[in-house]
Amino acid sequence: MLNLEETTKYIELASKSGGQAKIEGDTVFITIPPDRLVDVADTIFNKYNTSFRVCAGVDERPLNGHFSLVHLFTDDKAGLYVAVKTYLSGESPVAPSITSVVPAADWCEMEARDLLGIEFTGRETYRLVLPPWWPSNLYPLRKETPYNYRPEPRLESEKLGYSREYGVIPLGPYHPALHEPEYFELYVEGERVVDVKYRGFHVHRGVEKLAESRMSYQQVNFLAERICGICGFVHSTCYALAVEKAAKLDVPERAQFIRSIVLEVERIHSHLLLLGVAFHLLGYDAGFMHIWRIRERVMQLAELLTGSRKTYGINLVGGVRRDVNEEKKQKTLEALRELGREFKNFIEVAISVPQVKKRLTGSGVLPREEAVKLSVEGPVARASGVNKDARRDLPYAAYKYVSFKVPVYTEGDNLARVLVRVDEVFESISIIEQLLDKLPGGSILLTDFEIPEGRVGVQVVEAPRGGDIHYVVTGKGAPYRWRVRAPTYANIPALRVMLRDQPLADAPITIASIDPCFSCTDRVVVVRDGRIEEIKLTQLVK
């Protein structure tokens, strides 16, 4: 299946850089010395036109006395995963930064610095994930740190930025339109946004450490689902697929079909949710209410298929826990027909409402070059003319059995991002119908298997917001290292480009248009009256 020519260039690159490469399944593992990392990353990202997904730091000191840093790329044209690994010193890990050649690596390097204490050379460093008062010598993801060690919290938060030239407008951290604590700082000149600063990670709950220390392989499925309440099933599927890939398990076809069906149900509910919120932010509340009325049908459909409205809990390593029988199949098809009809009728009206159309057109533009450079994901990328979709490029679960279109728009504005999602809802309905039609027989769960230690699995699953990537190193009874990267992680840096030179009034809808998934999830923050003096962030909650 794999194109041999495509893999040889990676093997040659590895041997040229003084490292080794091996191929397992659809993943190329390259190990190189740290001093060649920047060159190799430059070649893979800029010359081979791959997309950068994430980097993961691993504390391998109990195994071999080293830290390691893995940069994950995907070659979407060849359907290949590329994992570039470097070993760092066990005492004082220092790695060269690749942000000069791959700007998208900015956050994940800072996360490795916060959580594992890996220092990076050749870039500016700052605290990203942990609170500002967190002890600087306490690294939660190092193996010797217990997962439940809590330093005494200090009740202080960062100061608001100060600028002599520009007004500073804080967005967040709490507001009813915003369902998560996130904080944006907009620098404005009159009505025009000139810069934006983001302070997130209020929802850092220590998922990865928890999975590595307190859980077993099967329990992590349920933990993964609780990473995000909106696209949780994506995470549990992605984790299960990554472990299955690492352990080389042959999962029953029927289970893969059911996974794909539920993934698409989740996609429809997520897109409808976003459309509703977008209309709400544009002041079109009738649209918000109508969309959520239509969405209720999807929630009931999810309950029918999985037994739960949200957080379905049907994934296990090796298959799924709930089957789809003939009765459910008929009811699902009927519900989808109704849903498609209602949604079609309504969205035609909603998109042609003059105020909606006018506000969406031409605002929050993300040009194609920037989208490529920042490796943005999902509908944000597809609205900027980047034709990538993991369901088609790196097929997983049962997507290779269905045909569907990947909507791509080239405008890169808010309207394009909305239209991509509208088209995807119809595609998802068609995908579910095809999958139900082709649903094979057989069992749904693989029992009696073993997961060997020390294997690595990398998996991308196309979440409603873009590619979600999980990197699993197997261990004894539980993952040794589990790295999760949600799509919003890649999309938020693009907001800086979208918001710049925009009118302030368009900021909320632009932030909403990437469908931010902060936990990983949800939506938006709101503009409050700005003050130029320095004020404490906590005072803003008034």
Added chain:
Amino acid sequence: MSIKSSILKRSIWVFHLNTGSCNACDIEILDALTPFHDAERFGVKLVVSPRHADAMLLTGPVTAEALPKVINAIEAMPRPRMIIALGSCGCGGGIWHDTYSTIGGVNKLLEILKERGIVVDAVYYVPGCPIRPEALLYAVALIKGIVSKKREMKIYKAE
């Protein structure tokens, strides 16, 4: 519940406070307010500011990063103030009850609030992971005295 004010028999205005939840409870809150479940028929309204709120819909296990902001938001509420703790995380920290970056649900938060002299008049717990919109409606009906409690609290101790 110890809350005496008859004011709360009327419309309850709520402020939604996400303290680091996964959003499943949060979208179910919105779902409860939209046409199918329509909590607004009980007078429930989502308000813009904690200063307008009678009750705080608290979701999530209260992360260390969000803690100072959560305390400020609760302090900004007028008396009598109620907290409706939603979901497994809100009630007791859920799956994250002892991880390094959370404080573990509403009970730990209440201790911290007590230390700082911030009074919370009543706390209601709505369990579920995530909560169902119906459960939230039941909590609202309970506060308003439309329905009665199904269970009395019992404390069991390991011998």
